[in-house]
């Protein structure tokens with residue numbers, strides 16, 4: 169008798185075009201053999217990173233009703249994985265899900281900033297609220313800018329490369345906020361790294377490719393989530409996720425419009441568990 173796939177409640181936005189958030193998280197988790205339950209916080213025609221002013225639908229009221237429905241159904245997720253929460257009530261919605269299912273593994277990607285500055289619309293109040301959500305998480309996945317914001321530091325400074333020791337120090341300091349941490353997108357010379365802390369500290373590095381895309385953090389987070397639920401340790405999960413993101417960037421033609429994300433679809437079979445059916 170096959171066991172039921174583990175369930176992940178994914179509290180993220182749904183950006184129709186632009187390959188990010190639920191549009192990439194759903195296929196990644198599904199191909200890894202875990203069952204994603206999509207809870208869109210907001211529906212947008214595209215992400216907010218350079219494709220004009222997207223059409224938006226706030227799903228706050230829907231989200232509250234959906235949580236109540238899942239509670240009444242007795243549908244208990246094994247994991248709750250949160251991402252883009254563009255307003256204070258939407259951060260509260262994620263916190264409510266944490267309260268409803270305290271036994272779930274709580275993974276927070278504090279999507280709020282990149283490249284040294286907050287995303288449009290992320291006020292100091294929302295940033296503070298995201299920090300509180302991180303404190304309720306088992307694992308957080310900030311990029312370098314988000315890590316500095318969470319620590320109350322200048323998100324843009326210092327610019328430039330960081331050393332292995334600085335990467336480990338940054339991840340280590342974030343364990344004052346959440347028990348386990350992976351900081352992503354660390355510029356390390358010809359490498360881009362991610363640093364983990366909370367269990368065995370680690371740094372994973374891949375060759376840096378000089379193009380940046382929206383949605384790579386979401387692909388990274390989804391693979392870390394899927395891999396942990398399949399029983400891997402955090403360093404292996406982060407290594408698999410960083411490796412896949414690097415491959416997806418390499419697979420994207422040099423002249424592709426970066427605003428539409430990485431061409432990850434043909435590579436999805438590489439994430440499928442082998443020989444277990």
Ligand code: PXL
Pocket residue numbers: 181183188189212214215216217252279287382383384385386
């Ligand atoms: O991938 C991060 C992300 C998710 N959702 C929305 C975004 C962004 C980054 O710009 O705008 C709506």
